[in-house]
Amino acid sequence: MKEEALNRLKQQLFLSIYDQAFRASGMEVFNKITEEITTFLNASATSLWIKHIRVAESETRLGYYQSSPSQDLGRQDYKVTSRVFYSGEATNDQMIDSFGNTWYYRCQPFQCEDTAGCYCIWFETSSQDDFTYDFWLELGEKLGLITDRLLKCARFDCQRILKELTAAEKMQSSLLPAKLPEIPGISLGFRNLMANEVGGDYLDIFTLKDKRLGIVVGDALGKGIPGAFTMLTTRSVFRFLVRANLEPDVLMSQVNLCLAPELISQNMLVTLFYGIYNPEDMTFQYTVAGHNPPVIFRKQNRQYGILLGKGLVIGGKSSTSYKTYTTSFNKGDILIVYSDGLKDAKNSEQKPFGVERIGETIRNYCEYDAEAISDCLAHKLMHFCGNKLGDDISFVVLKVE
Known part of the structure; x- marks a missing residue:
């Protein structure tokens, strides 16, 4: 993607993310943000994960949006982000799911004050290569800042939400x-x-x-x-x-x-x-x-x-x-x-x-x-x-x- 087009897309995407954050009234905002990212980048799915130091075992998917009907993508997303949380390194790779489908993904960690997390974006083609390293890094910085601020707002009961979401994810999979x-x-x-x-x-x-x-x-x-x-x-x-x-x-x-x-x-x-x-x-x-x-x-x-x-x-x-x-x-x-x-x-x-x-x-x-x-x-x-x-x-x- 040419630099001018990439900058224009980046500005539009970041404005849209900020708009969703400013209109937030609950945890649904994180799903809205992942939907915006998926749509703007023509991706198949986007997830937003958080690991908060004040809540034990809170490696939890705060937001998720999937435009593809794949049955296995959510499970693969969990595996990929778990590895990134463990290594602390961004990953740009591809994988084959249990149904034989090939997926390309970018998984990027971020840190803002005492809030650590990562996002993962999935594509059906190698579209993640159209975006620069600086683009992925800046997207992580923006998501880290927004996530940290939203979780610290009085209207979010952070500990309760994170614990419940962690438990709910396990329930859904089981x-x-x-x-x-x-x-x-x-x-x-x-x-x-x-x-x-x-x-x-x-x-x-x-x-x-x-x-x-x-x-x-x-x-x-x-x-x-x-x-x-x-x-x-x-x-x-x-x-x-x-x-x-x-x-x-x-x-x-x-x-x-x-x-x-x-x-x-x-x-x-x-x-x-x-x-x-x-x-x-x-x-x-x-x-x-x-x-x-x-x-x-x-x-x-x-x-x-x-x-x-x-x-x-x-x-x-x-x-x-x-x-x-x-x-x-x-x-x-x-x-x-x-x-x-x-x-x-x-x-x-x-x-x-x-x-x-x-x-x-x-x-x-x-x-x-x-x-x-x-x-x-x-x-x-x-x-x-x-x-x-x-x-x-x-x-x-x-x-x-």
């Missing part, structure tokens, strides 16, 4: 499966697209003792850190009860029995969908606790619909019963289990993405495997929403091959 099970005759894919606010989505995929496949997707009806903690507790209870190889309806009743007293006392509710796929006879048993019905695509007639079923949300009553429903799959059939953020995501005209777009996307890409369908659905969604999500979005794709 709710995702570390590795997909390998089940003959099917392909699997999943995505967890984080909005700016930490949320309460729960997604899990696991193999049962008898080689059947378990799928659970849930959503806490409460956002932010309380929602994340609620879903962590739900996951722990669910994982413990799954060991008993209970039928879906019995397991869901036990989950509600364990969680309802605490949820009722905190005025919280949890929706859950739990299904078991048997690869031997291609049957799918499932139960519903106030959750969205999954979308099912039938290859034979190329039509999509929803799996019917109903049940009370977890925490709705201290004791309740559920029903196990059963359906059969054929080769080529595709199932999508999702949190409500997927169908409720809105575009600039406030129109929801809806079940119809989910179904049409499956039909258009039904020849792909589950992982590729997950990619296509995520791209369609992000394009529809203009890369701005108002809620966390989680979904699992199962295709019978």
